[in-house]
Amino acid sequence: MSVLVVGTVAFDSIETPFGVAERILGGSASYFALAASFFTPVRIVGVIGEDFPDEHIELFRRRNIDTDGIKREKGDTFHWRGRYHEDINLRDTLELHLNVLSGFMPRLPERYRDAEYVFLGNIDPVMQLEVLNQIHHMKLVVCDTMDHWIRESGDNLQKVLKRIEMLVINDSEARLLSGESNVVRAARAILKMGPKVVLIKRGEYGVLQFSDSQVFATPAYPLEEVFDPTGAGDSFAGGFLGQLARSGDASQRGIRRAIVYGSVVASFTVEDFGVKRLTTASLPDIEERFERFVELTDFHT
Amino acid sequence: MSVLVVGTVAFDSIETPFGVAERILGGSASYFALAASFFTPVRIVGVIGEDFPDEHIELFRRRNIDTDGIKREKGDTFHWRGRYHEDINLRDTLELHLNVLSGFMPRLPERYRDAEYVFLGNIDPVMQLEVLNQIHHMKLVVCDTMDHWIRESGDNLQKVLKRIEMLVINDSEARLLSGESNVVRAARAILKMGPKVVLIKRGEYGVLQFSDSQVFATPAYPLEEVFDPTGAGDSFAGGFLGQLARSGDASQRGIRRAIVYGSVVASFTVEDFGVKRLTTASLPDIEERFERFVELTDFHT
Numbered sequence: 001m002s003v004l005v006v007g008t009v010a011f012d013s014i015e016t017p018f019g020v021a022e023r024i025l026g027g028s029a030s031y032f033a034l035a036a037s038f039f040t041p042v043r044i045v046g047v048i049g050e051d052f053p054d055e056h057i058e059l060f061r062r063r064n065i066d067t068d069g070i071k072r073e074k075g076d077t078f079h080w081r082g083r084y085h086e087d088i089n090l091r092d093t094l095e096l097h098l099n100v101l102s103g104f105m106p107r108l109p110e111r112y113r114d115a116e117y118v119f120l121g122n123i124d125p126v127m128q129l130e131v132l133n134q135i136h137h138m139k140l141v142v143c144d145t146m147d148h149w150i151r152e153s154g155d156n157l158q159k160v161l162k163r164i165e166m167l168v169i170n171d172s173e174a175r176l177l178s179g180e181s182n183v184v185r186a187a188r189a190i191l192k193m194g195p196k197v198v199l200i201k202r203g204e205y206g207v208l209q210f211s212d213s214q215v216f217a218t219p220a221y222p223l224e225e226v227f228d229p230t231g232a233g234d235s236f237a238g239g240f241l242g243q244l245a246r247s248g249d250a251s252q253r254g255i256r257r258a259i260v261y262g263s264v265v266a267s268f269t270v271e272d273f274g275v276k277r278l279t280t281a282s283l284p285d286i287e288e289r290f291e292r293f294v295e296l297t298d299f300h301t
Numbered sequence: 302m303s304v305l306v307v308g309t310v311a312f313d314s315i316e317t318p319f320g321v322a323e324r325i326l327g328g329s330a331s332y333f334a335l336a337a338s339f340f341t342p343v344r345i346v347g348v349i350g351e352d353f354p355d356e357h358i359e360l361f362r363r364r365n366i367d368t369d370g371i372k373r374e375k376g377d378t379f380h381w382r383g384r385y386h387e388d389i390n391l392r393d394t395l396e397l398h399l400n401v402l403s404g405f406m407p408r409l410p411e412r413y414r415d416a417e418y419v420f421l422g423n424i425d426p427v428m429q430l431e432v433l434n435q436i437h438h439m440k441l442v443v444c445d446t447m448d449h450w451i452r453e454s455g456d457n458l459q460k461v462l463k464r465i466e467m468l469v470i471n472d473s474e475a476r477l478l479s480g481e482s483n484v485v486r487a488a489r490a491i492l493k494m495g496p497k498v499v500l501i502k503r504g505e506y507g508v509l510q511f512s513d514s515q516v517f518a519t520p521a522y523p524l525e526e527v528f529d530p531t532g533a534g535d536s537f538a539g540g541f542l543g544q545l546a547r548s549g550d551a552s553q554r555g556i557r558r559a560i561v562y563g564s565v566v567a568s569f570t571v572e573d574f575g576v577k578r579l580t581t582a583s584l585p586d587i588e589e590r591f592e593r594f595v596e597l598t599d600f601h602t
Contacts, residue, residue, distance in 0.1 A: 086482065181387065183505075184525045204484075205506035206520055215597050219507055219518035224485045256600035296516050299557035300601040 001245040002041040002066075005032045006106050006131045007121020007144075007234070009046040009056075009070060012274060013081040013095075016088065016228050024274040025056045026080060028121035028144065031231035034278040035238025035265045036119075037063040038286055039246040043112050045069035045131070047104045049077035059279065068109050073100040088226050089203055108134045117245045119237055120164070122146050125156035132163050140250065142166040142241055143195075144233070150177050161194035168199045168237050183208065184215075199240075199259065201233050207259055216256050221267035221293055228273045232266045235278065239265030239286075264289045302546040303342040303367075306333045307407050307432045308422020308445075308535070310347040310357075310371060313575060314382040314396075317389065317529050325575040326357045327381060329422035329445065332532035335579040336539025336566045337420075338364040339587055340547040344413050346370035346432070348405045350378035360580065369410050374401040389527050390504055409435045418546045420538055421465070423447050426457035433464050441551065443467040443542055444496075445534070451478050462495035469500045469538050484509065485516075500541075500560065502534050508560050517557050522568035522594055529574045533567045536579065540566030540587075565590045 012026030033042045043066040050072065060067045081095035106127055108115075116139035120128040128143060141164040149157055150173060157177075161167065167190060171183050178189035187198045187210040200208040204226070206219040240262030247254055267289065268281045313327030334343045344367040351373065361368045382396035407428055409416075417440035421429040429444060442465040450458055451474060458478075462468065468491060472484050479490035488499045488511040501509040505527070507520040541563030548555055568590065569582045 181389075182525060182527065184523045188525075202506065205503065206518075208520075208523060215523055216600075217507075217520035217523055217597055218600070219509075219520050222485045222509060222516055222518055224483060224489075226483065253600065260600055294601055296518055297598065298601050299517075299519070299554065299561055300595055300599050 001116055001248060002043055003036050003117040003119065003241050003245050004043045004045065004108075004112055004115035004135075005029050005036070005119040005121060005238075006045040006127070007032060007119070007123055008078050008101060009044070009048050009052070010078040010080060012230060013079070014228060014230055014273065015083040016273075017084065017086055018227050019273065021228075021273040023079070025059070026230065026274060027078065028123070028234045030056075030275060031234035031269065031278070032119055032121060032238035032241075033060060033065045034063060034275050035235040035262075035269070036242030036245070037065050038239070038265065038283050039242030039261075040117075042066065042242075043069055043115065045106050045108060045112065047071050047073055047078075047100050049073060049075045049100045052077045069106075069112055071107070073104070075100045082230070084229065088229055091229075106131050106134075116140065117241055118142070119241050120144065120160070121234065122149075125149055125153045125160045128160045129156060129163075132160070140165050140241075140244065142168060142237060144168045144237060145173065145177075146170075147173055147176055158193060161190075164195055166197040166199060167195040168201065168233070168240075170233070171200050171202050174198070174200050184210075197255070201236060203229070203232070207236070207263060209255065209259055214252060216252075216259065218256075218259060218263065219297065220263055221289065222296070223267055223270065226270045229270050230274060232270050235269040236262040236266040238262070260293055261286070261290060264293055302417055302549060303344055304337045304418040304420065304542050304546050305344045305346065305409075305413055305416035305436075306330050306337070306420040306422060306539075307346040307428070308333060308420070308424055309379055309402060310345070310349050310353070311379040311381060313531060314380070315529055315531055315574060316384040317574075318385065318387055319528050320574065322529075322574040324380070326360070327531065327575060328379065329424070329535045331357075331576060332535035332570065332579070333420055333422060333539035334361060334366045335364060335576050336536040336563075336570070337543030337546070338366050339540070339566065339582075339584050340543030340562075341418075343367065343543075344370055344416065346407050346409060346413070348372050348374055348379075348401050350374060350376045350401045353378045370413055372408070374405070376401045383531070385530065389530055392530075407432050407435075417441065418542055419443070420542050421445065421461070422535065423450075426450055426454045426461045429461045430457060430464075433461070441466050441542075441545065443469060443538060445469045445538060446474065446478075447471075448474055448477055459494060462491075465496055467498040467500060468496040469502065469534070469541075471534070472501050472503050475499070475501050485511075498556070502537060504530070504533070508537070508564060510556065510560055515553060517553075517560065519557075519561060519564065520598065521564055522590065523597070524568055524571065527571045530571050531575060533571050536570040537563040537567040539563070561594055562587070562591060565594055
C-alpha cells in the first residue's frame with residue numbers, strides 16, 4: 001500500500017558542533033519519503049526551484065519514491081539555514097528563504113487521489129486543507145504542524161484537525177496548541193479537537209501516544225552520538241506511517257510497533273548529516289535495531 | 302530481607318505553583334525509607350535536632366522502619382526551603398540550613414552491621430565511606446550523589462564509586478561527573494569508575510540503566526498532575542531497592558522490574574506535597590499501577 005506525503009522539499013544549510021553542511025537535501029517531505037520508502041512505495045507532492053539538482057530527484061526514484069507530484073517552478077528552492085548548540089537539542093534558525101514555497105498550492109496528479117495513507121507534513125494548514133479536498137478515499141491521514149502555524153493560522157489548523165486521524169507533534173507544540181503545561185493534559189485537550197490519536201514527540205526522550213481509550217509510552221533508542229538532529233521528527237513520521245502501510249495493521253499493537261519502527265528510523269537519521277544515513281542504512285539494519293529496541297525496553301516477557 | 306538507608310532526615314519548606322507547605326517531613330532517607338517500606342523492612346540512619354517532632358518518628362515505626370539509627374543531637378534539624386517554577390522541572394533553593402547535619406558522622410547500631418541491601422543517600426561522600434567501613438556483609442550497595450559533591454568532594458566520591466554496585470544519578474549529574482555531554486557516553490564513562498550498574502534518572506522522561514553487557518530504557522509513568530516533585534528520586538531508589546530486597550531477584554529481569562517499581566512509587570510521591578502520598582497509597586495501589594505501567598509500555602507481547 002503506498003503512502004502519499006505533502007510537504008517541503010528543500011535545501012538545508014546546517015552547522016552542528018561536529019561539522020558544517022551547505023545546501024544539502026532537506027525538507028519535511030524529503031525526510032518523510034526516504035524514511036517511509038524502507039517499508040512501502042511513496043508518492044511525494046511538493047515544489048522545487050530551478051536550482052534543485054536532478055541527482056536528488058534520482059535519489060528519490062531509486063528509492064521507489066514517485067516524484068511526479070514534485071512541481072518545478074521558476075525561482076529558487078526553499079532554503080533553511082540553522083545552527084545547533086553544544087546542547088544538540090537546541091538550535092537557532094539563521095536564515096529562512098521561502099522562495100518558490102511562497103504561494104504554492106499543491107495539486108495532486110490524478111492517480112495520487114486514491115491515496116489511502118497520507119502524511120500532511122509541516123506546511124501551512126491552508127495547503128493541508130487543499131490536499132484533503134483533492135483526495136477521494138482516505139484510510140489514514142496523519143498530520144504534523146509547528147508553533148508558527150499554531151500561532152498564525154490557528155483557525156485553519158482547527159479545520160485540519162477535524163479531518164485527520166492522527167496528529168504528530170512536539171511536546172512544546174502540544175503545550176502551545178492546548179494551553180496546558182502538562183503533556184498528558186495537553187494530549188487529552190488535543191484529542192477533543194478532532195484527531196483520534198495524538199503522538200507526542202519528545203526527541204531523545206521518546207514518544208507518547210494517546211487515544212481516548214489508552215496511552216502508550218516508549219523511550220527513544222539511546223545513541224552514543226547524535227550528529228545532526230535535523231529531520232528526526234519527519235523520519236519518525238515516515239517510519240511510522242511506512243510501517244503502518246506495510247503491515248496494514250492499525251490495531252493498537254500495530255500502531256505501537258509502528259511507533260517503535262518510526263523511532264528506529266529516526267535514530268538512524270540523526271547519526272549523520274541530513275538524509276545521508278537514510279541512504280546508507282538498509283531495511284535489515286532497521287529490522288536489527290528494531291529487535292535491539294525490543295530487547296532494551298523489555299521487562300514484559 | 303531488610304534494607305538499610307543512610308541519608309538526611311529533614312524539614313522541607315516547599316512552594317509549588319499549586320500551594321505552599323511549611324516545615325514538613327523531608328530528606329533523602331525519609332523518602333527512601335517510606336518508599337522501600339511498601340516492600341520490605343527498613344533501617345534508617347540519620348541525625349535530627351531537638352525540634353524534630355515525635356509524630357514523624359512514629360510514622361516511620363508504623364511503617365516497619367527501624368529508627369534506632371536516627372540520632373537526636375542538640376540544635377535544629379536540617380532544613381531546606383525551595384520554590385518550584387511554573388515549569389515544575391525547575392526549582393530554586395531559597396534557604397539551606399545544615400544545622401545538626403554539619404559535622405555528623407553516622408554510627409550504625411551493632412545489629413545494623415549485617416545489612417545486605419544498603420542505600421547511601423545523597424550525603425557527603427566522607428560519610429558514605431564511613432558507613433561502608435562499618436558494614437560487615439554487603440550484598441548490594443546502591444549510592445546516590447549530587448552536583449555539589451561531584452564538584453567539592455570528587456576524590457572521596459571516586460573512592461565510594463569503587464566500593465558500590467550501583468550508582469543512581471540524574472542525567473545532568475552524570476554529565477558533570479563524566480565530562481561527557483551525551484548521556485550514553487556519560488554512563489559508559491561512569492561504569493569505568495567502579496559501579497557495575499549505572500541508573501540514570503531523567504525525571505518525567507524515565508530511567509536508563511547501563512551495565513557492561515546491556516542497556517535498559519523505560520519511560521516514566523505519564524501523570525496528569527505533578528503537584529510536588531520533591532523526593533521523587535529518593536522514592537524511586539526506595540521502591541527500586543525495596544523491590545529488589547523483596548524479590549531477591551538481582552537478575553537483569555529482576556533489576557528491570559525493580560526499576561519499574563521504583564518509577565511507580567515515585568509517580569505516587571509527586572502527586573501530593575512531601576511524603577503525604579507515600580502515606581496514603583497502599584501496596585495494592587502500587588501493584589495496580591505497576592500493571593498499568595506494563596500495559597502502557599508493552600509492544601512486546
